[in-house]
Amino acid sequence: MSDSEFSEVRRLDLFAGMDDAHFRALMRGAYVQSFPPQIELIAEGEHSDFLHVVMAGAVDLFTSWNGRDTSMATVRPISTFILAATVRDAPYLMSARTMEKSRIALIPSADVRAVFDADGNFARAIVAELATCYRSVVKSQKELKLRNSRERVANFLLRQQRRAGGKPVFDMDLEKRRLASVLGMTPENLSRAIKGLRGHGVVVDGTRVTVTDQNAIECFAKPNPLIDDLAT
C-alpha cells in the first residue's frame, strides 16, 4: 500500500478517530490490489474474510435469486462495503463486482473485530457507519415501495443534480442499464420513463441531463429529505 493510499484510508470516517497503533495493526494484515473491470470480488453466501475498501474505481453490489438479478448499490471511492457481514462474522448477502478498473484494500475481518474490541473510537465509528448504512437501505426501500417507476427516475435525477452541484445541466455517472436495475425496473421502462419526464421539465440526452424547468420537475418528483437526503 502506498503512503498516499495509507493516509487516504486513514482519513475515512471509519478510521479517522482511532488510535494510531490500532490503525497500524489493522493495516499490517491488509493489502491493496488492482482489479480489471467486471471481476467478481465476492459472491453472496460466501463467508466474510475481509472488509473491503474501494480506493479507486467503482464496485457494484448485486444479488440474484432464481435466475434473476438486481443491483442494490454502487460503491465509489473512498468507502467500505460489507461492514455488516464483517462485524457479524456472517455470510455476505450480496455479491460485488468491479464496474471499472478498481483498486481495493482488503482488511482481514478478524482484525477488524479484534481492534473493534480494543478501540472505543473505532467502535463508535463502526456504529455510526452501520447506522448510516441501515438508514440508507431504509430510505431506498421506502422509495421502492412508495413511488412508481417514473417518480423514482425523477427523484434519482434530482439527487444526482444535487450531488453534481445543483446546476441545471449535469451528467448521470451511471450506465443506464445499471441505473434501471438499481431503481428496480427494466432498461426499456427506464427509457420510457425518461421520455415521459420531458413533459415535466427534464431532458436526457445520452448521459447528459438538462433540467429545463426546475420547478416543474420538483413539483412532479416531490423529493423528501426522509427518502432523498443522503446524509441524515
Next chain:
Amino acid sequence: MSDSEFSEVRRLDLFAGMDDAHFRALMRGAYVQSFPPQIELIAEGEHSDFLHVVMAGAVDLFTSWNGRDTSMATVRPISTFILAATVRDAPYLMSARTMEKSRIALIPSADVRAVFDADGNFARAIVAELATCYRSVVKSQKELKLRNSRERVANFLLRQQRRAGGKPVFDMDLEKRRLASVLGMTPENLSRAIKGLRGHGVVVDGTRVTVTDQNAIECFAKPNPLIDDLAT
C-alpha cells in the same frame, strides 16, 4: 417499571452483557407506559428522543409519502426499535403505531449514547443489533426486487410456518391488509395470490394456513437462506 419487566429488559441481547451499574443508570431515566391500540407513538421526521422497547403488544413501523403509505415492519416483544436514529441522533425515518394494546419502555436517547461511550459490552451489543437490522432490511429489499407478489406470499407463508414450529397447520399472526402492505401489494392482490397458491400446496382459510403439499410449495417458493433466514 415492575421487577419482572426490569429483568425482561435486562435479558435482551442488547442489554444482557452490559455492566450492572450502567444498566441501572440507563433504567433510571426510563419509564414504561401502556398504550391503547392505534396510537401513533412516533412520527417520521421527528427527532429521536427515546429508544423504544416493546414489552408487550405489537408495533407497526410504517412510512408515507405523497398520500400513500406502507408498512415496513412489525415489532413484537421483546425488542427495540429505532436504534439507528437514536445512535445517530437523527430524525426518525419511519412512524410507529401500536397495533394492539401495548406496553412500551422508553429510554432517553441521550442516556443510550452516554452509556454506549462508557460500556464496551453495550457498544458491541449495539453494533451486533445494528448489523442485524441492516441485514434484515437488505433481505427484505432483495425479496421486493427479486420476487413477484405471489412468490413473496409463498415465501412469507413458509417463513411463518417455520416460526410456528414447522407443522403443516399454523396461524398467520397478522391482519391481511397489513401483510399486503408489508409485502408491497394491495389487499385485493394478496387475496388473489393466496388463491393462486392453492395449486401449489397451500390453503388459507381466514387466518389459518394449511400446507397440503410441503414439497410443492417449497418447489414453487424456492426459499433462500440469504433472503428468508431471520437469524444470519
Next chain:
DNA sequence: GTGACAAATTGACAAAAATCAATTCTCTGC
C-alpha cells in the same frame, strides 16, 4: 474512418398489479 459489439431506444404485445365497485364475511358492542 471502419467494422464489430454492446447499449439504448422504439413499437407491439403480454403479464402483473392496481383500481373501482359490489358483495360477503367476521368481528365487536350492545
Next chain:
DNA sequence: GCAGAGAATTGATTTTTGTCAATTTGTCAC
C-alpha cells in the same frame, strides 16, 4: 342474537410494468 363497521373477497377494468423483436446509436479497437 343482532346491527353495524371494518375487513376480506370477487369480478371487471385500467394502468403499470415487463417481454420480445427490431432498429438505431454509441463506443472502441484496429
